[in-house]
Amino acid sequence: MSKTFDVRKLLADNLVVVIFLVITAFAVPVSGLSAQFIIQELLTRIGRNAFLVFSLLLPIMAGMGINFGMVLGAMAGEIGLIVAVDWGILGVNGLALAALVGMPVAVILGWLAGEVLNRAKGREMVTGYILGFFMDGVYQLIVLYMMGSIIPIRSPAITLSRGYGIRNTLGLDSVRQSLDTLLAVRIGPYVLPMATYIVIAFLCLFILWFRRTKLGQDMRAIGQDQGVSHSAGIAVERTRIIAIVISTVLAMIGQIIFLQNMGNMATYNAHKQTGFFAAAALLVGGASVSKATIPNVFVGVVLLHLMYIVMPRAGAQLFGQAQIGEFFRDALSYAAIAMALVIYAWRKRANAEKARAGLRGGQAAGGAK
């Protein structure tokens, strides 16, 4: 990466953030929601969502773009939770069991995803996205048809009345908010789910440490240039698979944290939007498809969710219809992802053309039209 286009680059890097800030800054007062309500909601949502967003960091580091295949991890987490609820394990122990059961599932799925993505180099993102759809079919096959018939399920309360298959909505009463309330700290009018925050803090430390390890360095090298890394003796394919496996496992834990906060699980839909929300949050936080940092995660979660909180009310106030606000926030989130992808692709191509112009004799300043 050259440093010639610094100002443009800075603007392009933060264009998405700036647009989001402006729109949200406008929508917050319009919504008429109290600051206290908004802040409490944000504090809850940081605990609920940050972990999931973190699961995207490593594949980006390894140059694989946004891992839309993280939904595989979310499905593994849901399978873990189904088992925990079925066995009737209460509280944090139930969550730990869910993670323990989800772990091998996530590792296998992650490995599988890594293998698939290695066969689709250069189009990992779209492949990961479709892989998520495909695995959704497999998930339905297992949860809707095999659980209760082939896989033993003890509790009739969670199976459909026909005798097999899990109900569409799974009440997570036994583990509801057990992590959030484990160490809830009151500061003034606000309740902070400290235990969840501590888990997230540990994850941050893990990521900081991981970047310094040999494996982390290898990943960054691959993210820069696969060919050079290969010549330097790095096992490119294996390292990419490991990045995806870790990402999938983190998404598994993230989904468990997310669902324990929600308290209910839409068995067949809970994971469908996971990838979209995580990707949107990260990109809104100023990350690009090739570079993402820990601050990006927090900025993104706060900004995206601030918008999700205020937009329906703002829509209701402005147009008399909350639905407009809801459509607007969806449109904006999709557009944010599209825009971040465009900026990344456009810059990648501009750099490639500049490199080619350099080879030709460097007379053209490059393809930055």
Next chain:
Amino acid sequence: MNRLKQAVIDFGWPRIIIFLFVVALFIGAPFVNVRVDSSFTDVFNRFGQNAVLVLALVPMVQAGCGLNFGLPVGIIAGLLGSTLAMEFGLVGWAGFLGAIGLAIPFAAAFGFAYGVLLNKVKGEEMTIAMYVGFSIVTFFAILWLLLPYSSPNMVWGYAGRGLRTTITLEGYWGRILNDFLAVRIGENFQFPTGMILFVILLTVLTGIFFRSKTGTAMTAVGSNPDFARAGGVSADRMRLTSVVLSTVIGAVGILVYQQSFGFIQIYNAPLFMAFPAVAALLIGGASVNKASMLNVIVGTFLFQSILTMTPSVINSVLQTDMSEVIRILISNGMILYALTRKTKVTK
């Protein structure tokens, strides 16, 4: 023998399995008391209903822009066409043709902007196309609520504004192509002649286009951009043309779909419409950078046969509704297979 083996490898095992699966479904149907004649009626209906949307993918694949996951861009233009035609009170053939006429300028304009964007992001088209599609669908969801439509057949009754989620074409141009020259044989079989003729017409026109000078140049850009450039073809312009063409055919495609289905579906309905179309094209033997008219016809027929037959046949055999899962696995499995095949990635 070796040639046969090579042909099998070229065609791909997944397609052969799917083909055998369809054959098995049709053979098995009478044994589980599923009427073959009414099944065929459904298959032909759904074939015609979806074929134009599948056809819309071909120009972009041929020009090297990859699978057009941004098909909703064209679909939105089509929705604008049909809602405007209804608003103007056009009925019957005037309505259907008017909808096409109104949709095409929108499709051309949207397609142009979309194509300019895709030209700037070569190599990442597919992911971006997908999110451009999602963005435009959700953005238009706002407009459906805000645009000043007033026809009482389209807007919410009590509010008096904002379009309904599904708008019936009853009394406008519902099934107008399907019933045109329709041939009825026996009690349960009806052949939607008009719609099939329309599909064939569009397919042949597209086929002729690809034999023209522009069409050949487009294919050249898709198979070897450097070679095409050496031959004096502007790659960017050809790609742009392909995207506009794809979007326009997509707009017509949704109109054909609507008249057969009988309803206009708006808001979030078009969000995932590109995926089944892509799956159908790939099942027909297309790859990420090569597709033909034959692929469209074969693929749509096979895919729609599966969608029609699995609910009835498989459910009778297994006594449970597994068709949804089978649909998800087949369509997305096929897309995955195509994306992971070692083809030259066009950059």
